[in-house]
Amino acid sequence: MAEIKIEKKKPVWPWIIAVLLIAALVYYVFLREDHAQDPNRTEIENTTAVDSTSNY
Template sequence: MAEIKIEKKKPIWPWIVALLLVAAFVYYFFLRDDETQTQSTIEVENVTPVDSTAN
């Protein structure tokens, strides 16, 4: 009788995890905007108008 070789399907989830990790690295290193200021680094200068005719 002839032998029939049966191969099991290889799981696809490791490829999905690898693609998600690569996409996360690409976003973190290349697409992130380093110029944006966060709320904690914004400085506000209060300027009051000076009335030169007040003397």
């Protein structure tokens, strides 16, 4: 009789976890907005009206 080698299927869940971790890392680095402002990096909005009738 011939010997038949049977290989078990490798689990898929480690690949799913790896893809989710990579997606979370990409989101964290590129797509998230920085809501916590650094006190040394404050943006000031310019609210001064512009006079369009003045000639320079």
